[in-house]
Amino acid sequence: MPTITLRLELHKPTLTKQAMYQHMTEINTEFANWLLLHPEIDKANSPIFKEFSNEKFPSAVVNQTIREVKSKKKNQDAKTFKKMWCCFNNQNLTVEKVGDYYTVSFPTLEKRIGVPVIARPFQQVWLDQILSGTVKQGAGQLYKKKKKWYLAIPITWEGPQPSESEKIMGIDLGLRFIAVASIGTQSLIFKGSKVAYTRRRYSAKRRKLGKAKKLQAIKKSKNKESRWMKDQNHQMSRQIVNHALANGVGLIRMEDLTDIRNTAKSKKKDPGRNLHSWAFYQLKEFIKYKAEMAGIRFELVNPEYTSQTCKCGHQAKANRNGLKFRCKECGYTCHADLNGAINIGKAISGLAA
Ligand SMILES: [Zn+2]
CATH class of the missing domain: 3.30.420 (Nucleotidyltransferase; domain 5)
Structure with a gap:
């Protein structure tokens, strides 16, 4: 089944909310590392969290973390987790549309909250398909990258029957x-x-901007170049x-x-x-x-x-x-x-x- 991952930036989360997401990630990471060493990890289910801490923590996240730790342990590819982002399965992560805006709701330390997300036009197409049920949404992940918080939502759908051609x-x-x-x-x-020419031109321009210490303009130029390259990649992949x-x-x-x-x-x-x-x-x-x-x-x-x-x-x-x-x-x-x-x-x- 074809799969893509939507990465939705949370729209201006308050400092309080950001601190809460950070705190949730920290608890979740500690819990994952604690669980990894637990002698009865195989039998673990969500009540085991009470052994770990008295703090209130959404059982939806606990369940996902238990699943993740078990599978990592099975494949023996985890010694310790540097970071275990909070994940929510599709029953606990709901996409909604209010007017022209999209919100995503999930359980947190306080209660279930709905937060607005920034949806780019190509993402809106997928979000609408989640809402209409034509694609399936997988477990979402709340993560931070370069000081911004995002929700990653994998999407799968029924593609055409795989070709039987041997070519x-x-x-x-x-x-x-x-x-x-x-x-x-x-x-x-x-x-x-x-591609080489265009990228050289961008980097020459950035060198000039660097000498003039125009940091904002450098960032802008980098983003512009990424968008250009992405567009090239879309065209090449389509042709191929x-x-x-x-x-x-x-x-x-x-x-x-x-x-x-x-x-x-x-x-x-x-x-x-x-x-x-x-x-x-x-x-x-x-x-x-x-x-x-x-x-x-x-x-x-x-x-x-x-x-x-x-x-x-x-x-x-x-x-x-x-x-x-x-x-x-x-x-x-x-x-x-x-x-x-x-x-x-x-x-x-x-x-x-
Ligand atoms: Zn030969």
Whole structure:
């Protein structure tokens, strides 16, 4: 089922409310860490909170936290939680529309409150669909980012039946060529020069503003650039998915970008590509949801060796030389990124975990 996450900024919460959200997060985090070490965590349900504290705390949040801690413990991927944001399942988080405004209500330390949210036009479309019941709302999360409070609400809906076509499209992302999509040896290529030029122009402008210490203008310019890049990503993802549809593709494969997102330096072929890792990540997300909305399956593959392996099977770093791929073993030549895209399509290093 296709999924997206709506991130709604709370509209001007009072200082009292902000302090309460902060306090709730702190209690919830302490509770999660306490629970993680509890000998009977498997049997835990909401009354266990009384063992932890006498403070009043919404049981809806407690239930979600218990579920989260249990699953983390099961997967053994948690030692301590740095932060456990408060979550509310769909019965405890209600979206409402009053006139032209949207509010979201959820339980807090005091009582259930309804707070206004800032809904951008594309978000309003989704909120209206939640209200009409055409999409399903998942568990919402109350979180803070850069001094602002948000509610993240995942949404799922019934997409078309997944395609049964065996045809695969592989997509390679890079700097020189932002995206190279291949269906077999047939390719659709998006050059990076326009993006690189525009981003250079923005950053040159910001350097000037920096010298003049115009901090507000720098922030504005950054936001403007993000919006521009997002728009580019929407257009590219739309073209890629349309191309896939027109060619009867049933499955799109892309490389797992977790690495370039989480580490400062990337081992991958373009040393500079972490420069816009967020933009690549966004492009991937857009392709994924547009594909799934169109009934095209989507998989992430392990990117290792995709850029240096030949169709004959020979794998060597020296096979790739900048834009060119030339196999040292059999002499096969190909556009390097297209070769990468083909290998991603074949998932030569397996699917990402
Ligand atoms: Zn070869």
